[in-house]
Amino acid sequence: MTGILIPSRPLEPDGFRPFGDVVQAGLGTVSRVNDGRADRFDGVGRLERSMGDTAPAIAVYRIDASTLPHRIPRLERHPLSSQLFVPMNAARYLVVAVPSDGEGLPVPGRAAAFLAAGNQAINYRPGVWHCPLVALDRPADFIMVMGQAFDASADCEFFDLPEPLAVGPAP
Incomplete structure (x- = not known):
């Protein structure tokens, strides 16, 4: 497989923070609720709108299973809203995010790849370049929540990489 090789690593809050x-449960501030039958974890994420007219949108993605190494020829981003993905039945999945340069273009050489567990959701900040989620081991369903732009073309940008990224298993 050709391209810029990126090793994957376990998904952890500090490593994913730039994106x-x-x-997940166990993060944030915990309080006992529901007549003492549940723990509520606050401060684990924030839905954001950066500009423009958007409305809350909820969708379900059903993603076919893939294997590692995985080739990524194209990135996408949503400049107007954060985008939250919550696994419903995933085993593991791959998350790839790429920082932007001063002009807002992706910097593929600084891409980061994370292996997420089925009990971890991710919330991309507005404008973060990423590849579509990759289900590993088996097909998986995800709930997606974002601010959907009234003009959909204003909030979904694509970037074809001059050289594909290739994500391998953790070293």
Whole structure:
């Protein structure tokens, strides 16, 4: 497989922080609720709108299973809103995010690849370049929540990489 090789690593809040939030039980501030039958974890993520007219949107993505190494020829981003993905039945999945340069273009040489567990959700900040989620091991369903732009073309940008990224398993 040709391209810029990126090793994957476990998804952890500190490593993913430049791109958004890791959302899972055990993070944030905990309080006992529901007549003492549940723990509520606050401060685990934030839905954001950066500009423009958007409305809350919820969708379900059903993603076919893939294997590692995985080739990524194209990135996408949503400049107007954060985008939250919550696994419904995933085993593991791959998350790839790429920082931007001063002009807002992706910097593929600084891409980061994370292996997420089925109990971890991710929330991309507005404008973060990423590849579509990659289900590993088996097909998976995800709930997606974002601010959907009234003009959909204003909030979904694509970038074809001059050289594909190739994500391998953790070393």
